[in-house]
Amino acid sequence: MGAKLGQQKMLLKVSGAKRDFLTFQLADDQHEIGIDGALIPWRRELWDKLRETGLFENMKGEICSTDVLPPKYKLLFDIGYGSDDTPAEIQRLHEVTVVSNDRVTAEDHFQGLFESSRNVSLHYEPGDVLMVQPCNLSESIEIALDALKYPNTLLDRPFYLSPSDKFVKLPPKCLIGVRPTLRNCFKRLFDLQVIPRKSFFQMLASISTCVSEKEKLLEFVSPHALDDFLDYTTRCRRTTAEVLRDFPETSSNIPPERLFDLFTTIRARAFSICSAPSTKNIEILVAKVLVRIRNGTFKFPKEDKQVICVGPGTGVAPFRSYLLWRNRCENSASSILFFGCRGKKRDFYFEQEWDHLANTKTYTAFSRDTDRKARFLPASVSHIYVQHLILQHADEVWEILGKQDGSSGNMPKEVALAIDAVAVKHGCTEESFHTKLESCGRLQYETWS
Template identity: 30%
Template sequence: MKNFWRFIFRKHLPSTSLCQMDFAVLGLGDSSYAKFNFVAKKLHRRLLQLGGTALLPVCLGDEQHELGPDAAVDPWLHDLWEKVLGLYPMPLDLSVTPPGVPLPSKFTMQFLPETPRTCSEEQRVTRTDPQNPPSELHPFLAPMVTNQRVTGPSHFQDVRLIEFDIAGSGISFAAGDVVLIQPQNAASHVQQFCQVLGLDPEQCFTLQPREPDVPCPTRLPQPCSVRHLVSQYLDIVGVPRRSFFELLACLSPSELERDKLLELSSAAGQEELSQYCSRPRRTALEVLCDFPCTAAAIPPDYLLDLIPPIRPRAFSIASSLLAHPSRLQILVAVVQYQTRLREPRRGLCSSWLASLHPGQGPVQVPLWVRPGGLTFPETADTPVIMVGPGTGVAPFRAAIQERVAQSQAGNFLFFGCRWRDQDFYWEAEWKELEKRGCLTLITAFSREQKQKVYVQHRLRELGPLVWELLDRQGAYFYLAGNAKYMPSDVSEALTSIFQEEGGLSGPDAAAYLARLQRTLRFQTETWA
């Protein structure tokens, strides 16, 4: 993909390069991010510049739409097939697969009559090659050292500071990097899933692709137990997409359940599907429990077509190897919230991590590291302004530890939380660094006064300092945290500072901010 991207953006390509090509671009994105579907838009424009003919306007699927990306994708696909079949009619010797007939499964499962010695509960396919750093294919099984709640007992959210021992792993990281963790399903959910589908968790199988060029999932051992498949691979507590209901309808032997599944998977039934599944965040396991006849009849061959794999979760690294050798720390907000469903919704990875107790016995977590979106200046005299409300402060703790260890001054941290005595992460550490003259800390405790105060308010209050640091001292500005409102509020505060303290007009202030972003002096790491 990188080679393709570099090639089509070569400046010397003539404007007629793609004059004989018809194309259509479908983008999937999330409008809570500033560069929503940026790649799809840019690709569409470039293909036009090179002489290609667009069959349709670019489609911008949006994860934030109440009906999900399908709200845009459905009508676009309908129009696309009309265009394509008009230009390229289907050969007479081919026919369309009729509705209700499933395509063949991607894999077949060959169940073994006896449990082989290598098919035991802890087949560890996650071994580290000493010649290469850990990766998604070969994560490091890091011993968990501590798992400490760092919010007060009366605070609404459980936030954990978790430390791993990475000695001998070959893992190295710098401030701004992220660690990826491969979570597992809860044992109770694994048991319930196997019961609903009539599977024996101890039974072992081998996996065979139906097509010769299709590889087997590298994360699954051969042979593999059903328990391993369900606990460590299938995302049974994810919110299923429309394709899940389409395939279930094809596999259902129950007319009553099949009719309902067809309704939920139809274009006309998307509002009902949203009400039933997306809005209350109903999981795949809960859906299967609602359609018991269908669930009990699912051929095991279709499990990997029906349920996607568990994806790793990324966390900002909250420590520096210069301050904590052979250790890696993360700050984890345990996700739990209520919808109209009786059971609370829980984040898979954060809940799994919170459930681990290293004090009760050895605990190992599969993880690896990759570069993050934040890079910090190496020069000792370049100031940095870091804005990290809540758990967004995690990457800045790593940066401050690293910079202090390297005698880099000019560290300015804007930290925001609700209550000083409930969720002021690393308060003692910050205070000690302040005493040593290594840090300037500015706090915003939003609930401790009648009028809520956030980090953007503190930025405005200290506008002269912010302008001095950015414009005259060449400071770098960093922002990390929730993507919903905070990034735009902070950007507005900066634009206001540029106008009030720098005397810039509105357009010039916006251009100044854009220049900071372009030169990487304004960097963000946000999440939805």
């Protein structure tokens, strides 16, 4: 199916009812008015059902789309800040220096991949992830501040955030600091470069007192103007800062406390670490590039256990870290690495290193190098991938998986099928051998698309 289906299920229970308060609804984003084709009638039915319960005496007859909740926070100025001690949350972040940024793909390759090294000494394990916290571009900050027209005295005035409700969480202190200012929030907290959603326009419409701008904002929110909305936002990659510039009358009337409702938070970017833990620098493999380290999902076996690693593309990064560490350990067992990329001369990451790992066999699949197509593949297969290598080296794979005690896209599934095929070839009668390996922690995935 070309359509993407979104599913939302309401399990609201009222007055002890044994059945669902409202049935779930499927929404199709390729409907002529997008997911609103299913959402709007479902939401209307929800309001009607809530009114029928009689539990909400002050509930309006109709819900106005421009009504908004009170601001999440109150900004309190000129009050005491308490202790000047730096919270542990801030101490966990480190400003680092990029000491090298070496391209590891061919100059004419469409992907510019870089091995980026940062000068910082942090404890981490193979498979851990470096969290890189970006800041807004100065150009985006300038565009937003020009539209908002806040005076410098307001932008640089420290404040204290008071949540309007006990369930509202404060922004991370590592982003806003101990004594936050609006200028710092525009630099580190508010995402000015994200493509805005409809809720952004709805919030602006609720604030706007300019008739012409309010009319245009409500038009973008309307489900029947979906194409206009996509043309204005997604298709031309227009940012939130640029939207503020396009609606100057509305932007100049935004109260400061509404900024925390209007903007989403800049999220940290995750990169697998590809350097060995004992080195002074942290190295990551990035497609185009205050940090912290997050625990990885992999539970690597001890060095005396044999291991098979399958790492296509930049997915090889945590395995490089792990295999370099094993190579420095005494009495480390043998390892197998299956690596796949588009071309040997395009994006064969760390090509010169793999042969120097004494206890590691490396098998490569170059999917776009047609002259390197393996002879064992049938004529119907035009490209070679890592799952084909697993089948080619079935005996070695089974030696580890079968005889020892213990973007994502389609790659993990194809690898699992290849493992099952290896098991069948060697007489295993279990229907899904890879499921057994997963259940006992011997087969692990870390995938993304």
